[in-house]
Amino acid sequence: MIGGGMMGEALLSRLVVEQVYLPDDMVVSEPQVKRQEFLAQQYGVQVTGENRLAANAIEVLFLAIKPQVFEQVAVSLSAHDRHPATLVISILAGTPLKTLESAFPGQPVIRAMPNTPAAVGAGITAIAAGQHAQAHHLELARRILETVGEVVEVPESMMDAVTGLSGSGPGYVALMIEALADGGVAAGLPRAIAMKLALQTVRGTAQLLQEEGIHPGELKDRVTSPGGTTIAGIAALEKSGFRSAVIEAVRAAWMRSKELGQKS
Numbered sequence: 674m675i676g677g678g679m680m681g682e683a684l685l686s687r688l689v690v691e692q693v694y695l696p697d698d699m700v701v702s703e704p705q706v707k708r709q710e711f712l713a714q715q716y717g718v719q720v721t722g723e724n725r726l727a728a729n730a731i732e733v734l735f736l737a738i739k740p741q742v743f744e745q746v747a748v749s750l751s752a753h754d755r756h757p758a759t760l761v762i763s764i765l766a767g768t769p770l771k772t773l774e775s776a777f778p779g780q781p782v783i784r785a786m787p788n789t790p791a792a793v794g795a796g797i798t799a800i801a802a803g804q805h806a807q808a809h810h811l812e813l814a815r816r817i818l819e820t821v822g823e824v825v826e827v828p829e830s831m832m833d834a835v836t837g838l839s840g841s842g843p844g845y846v847a848l849m850i851e852a853l854a855d856g857g858v859a860a861g862l863p864r865a866i867a868m869k870l871a872l873q874t875v876r877g878t879a880q881l882l883q884e885e886g887i888h889p890g891e892l893k894d895r896v897t898s899p900g901g902t903t904i905a906g907i908a909a910l911e912k913s914g915f916r917s918a919v920i921e922a923v924r925a926a927w928m929r930s931k932e933l934g935q936k937s
């Protein structure tokens with residue numbers, strides 16, 4: 674694994690728990706010594722500050738660095754460190770398969786977009802296969818990424834949209850939860866109770882929609898008693914352009930993902 678930051682650690686921790694790889698069989702390359710020490714101590718993985726050492730003779734090269742340092746990292750892996758059979762899995766936002774494939778010519782490459790609930794095994798990851806990836810590579814990528822949640826396969830042309838929705842989505846939902854709790858506090862609730870209510874309301878709503886398979890509009894209709902409280906709240910949300918704000922958030926993140934791709 675190149676890059677042992679937030680997402681890298683989320684995946685590592687789940688790979689250890691699910692025993693897909695033994696900690697000893699994983700090498701993480703990470704520039705900060707303190708971070709290396711933490712990852713080694715916490716998960717028992719091997720650590721290095723040298724990307725080329727991590728990339729030598731391995732089954733999977735997992736890229737979890739920021740898109741902005743991809744070029745520098747690709748250069749740091751000289752051609753003789755790259756094995757043609759090594760599967761490259763990248764979670765870099767906006768970094769297209771063609772950029773990845775030109776850095777790893779002839780190698781099987783999979784572009785993936787996970788999200789932060791990965792850290793607790795409740796994420797969702799979209800994957801798109803490069804031209805040299807075969808069925809067994811996709812199967813291996815699924816086995817790895819299913820440790821952090823669900824996996825869906827999409828055409829690469831959809832990856833920027835996926836990034837705008839589920840990749841960045843936890844940020845929007847976190848904002849919504851914080852705002853719900855703030856609303857509760859404004860209405861006189863203690864902060865801790867407001868947060869507990871906000872969290873379980875979002876979790877329970879998602880679970881209900883998923884388990885019953887109903888349309889969100891139907892659930893909204895169920896909650897809104899005639900002349901009641903919910904319709905008053907919804908009217909206020911509509912007046913403030915809530916739906917439009919959420920749609921625009923996904924669109925802005927989608928555009929940013931495309932922009933990152935044009936720069937690479």
Ligand SMILES: NC(=O)C1=CN([C@@H]2O[C@H](COP(=O)(O)OP(=O)(O)OC[C@H]3O[C@@H](n4cnc5c(N)ncnc54)[C@H](OP(=O)(O)O)[C@@H]3O)[C@@H](O)[C@H]2O)C=CC1
Nearest residue numbers: 676677678679680703737738739740764765766787788789
């Ligand atoms: N955060 C998220 O929700 C999601 C992120 N992603 C993608 O995952 C990737 C990582 O994101 P995230 O984990 O949030 O970012 P982090 O900054 O937490 O992790 C990146 C890690 O890479 C390290 N790093 C920097 N330069 C190098 C280098 N030259 N060689 C090896 N390691 C290096 C960083 O070290 P240092 O801090 O010292 O620079 C850092 O520890 C990004 O490409 C992002 O687009 C995808 C889906 C969701």
Ligand SMILES: O=C(O)[C@@H]1CCC=N1
Nearest residue numbers: 766788836840841842
């Ligand atoms: O904000 C970002 O760029 C990354 C990609 C998706 C979520 N976080």
